[in-house]
Amino acid sequence: MNIVIAIDGPAAAGKGTLAKRLEAHFKLSKLDTGLLYRATGSKVVSGGGDPQDAQIAEACARALDPAELDNPDLRSDEAAQAASKVSAVPGVRAALLDFQREFAKNPPPLADGSPAQGALLDGRDIGTTVCPDAQVKLFVTASPEIRAKRRFKELQERGLEAIYARVLDDMKERDARDSGRSASPLAAASDALQLDTSEMDADQAYAAALDFINAKKLF
Numbered sequence: 494m495n496i497v498i499a500i501d502g503p504a505a506a507g508k509g510t511l512a513k514r515l516e517a518h519f520k521l522s523k524l525d526t527g528l529l530y531r532a533t534g535s536k537v538v539s540g541g542g543d544p545q546d547a548q549i550a551e552a553c554a555r556a557l558d559p560a561e562l563d564n565p566d567l568r569s570d571e572a573a574q575a576a577s578k579v580s581a582v583p584g585v586r587a588a589l590l591d592f593q594r595e596f597a598k599n600p601p602p603l604a605d606g607s608p609a610q611g612a613l614l615d616g617r618d619i620g621t622t623v624c625p626d627a628q629v630k631l632f633v634t635a636s637p638e639i640r641a642k643r644r645f646k647e648l649q650e651r652g653l654e655a656i657y658a659r660v661l662d663d664m665k666e667r668d669a670r671d672s673g674r675s676a677s678p679l680a681a682a683s684d685a686l687q688l689d690t691s692e693m694d695a696d697q698a699y700a701a702a703l704d705f706i707n708a709k710k711l712f
């Protein structure tokens with residue numbers, strides 16, 4: 494049986510940290526699907542295009558090379574905003590769907606060459622649209638203020654200038670776009686474990702996820 498773990502939720506809720514720990518613990522191949530949208534958005538912007546231009550955005554999504562996902566520039570806030578815009582274009586979502594499903598079905602081997610025990614995908618619509626049959630679905634969330642605080646701290650630690658009020662506004666703008674779009678909006682699957690990390694640290698979120706997964710006796 495090919496095991497798939499789907500992790501969804503808004504930006505800076507703690508998905509990435511949780512995903513990394515579960516990836517290592519269960520020996521899974523992980524796909525951060527946000528990178529697909531970030532790479533698409535960045536490709537549009539670097540070509541001088543408008544990320545809301547459906548035709549250009551879809552063409553860039555179709556031309557995406559997985560090797561482009563390793564570019565560290567994709568972590569920037571500019572890339573995040575461009576990603577959020579292209580991700581509302583239905584043609585972009587359709588273009589990226591096959592790649593994500595193929596990854597879930599045939600997860601690539603681990604870094605040491607050994608076979609993966611399954612796939613872990615994190616994003617916004619994995620449990621609802623990309624992998625509705627995933628055996629494990631987690632929906633990780635936290636209040637916008639807490640998420641903005643975490644993001645602000647992270648920017649400061651990276652030596653980047655940031656203003657908290659601006660980070661919070663950007664976060665709310667992105668939330669509204671990701672949840673309000675008609676094509677596959679950010680939403681929790683009905684069978685997902687909801688983890689609100691507002692009052693939880695990374696260890697507590699990981700422990701709750703492990704309990705939920707272990708109870709399913711998949712591994």
Ligand code: DC
Pocket residue numbers: 504526527528530531573576577580581615616617618619667671
């Ligand atoms: O997870 P992230 O911050 O890297 O995602 C960047 C943007 O990409 C996010 O604002 C919405 C979009 N996205 C999406 O629409 N669907 C996904 N499965 C993952 C990301």
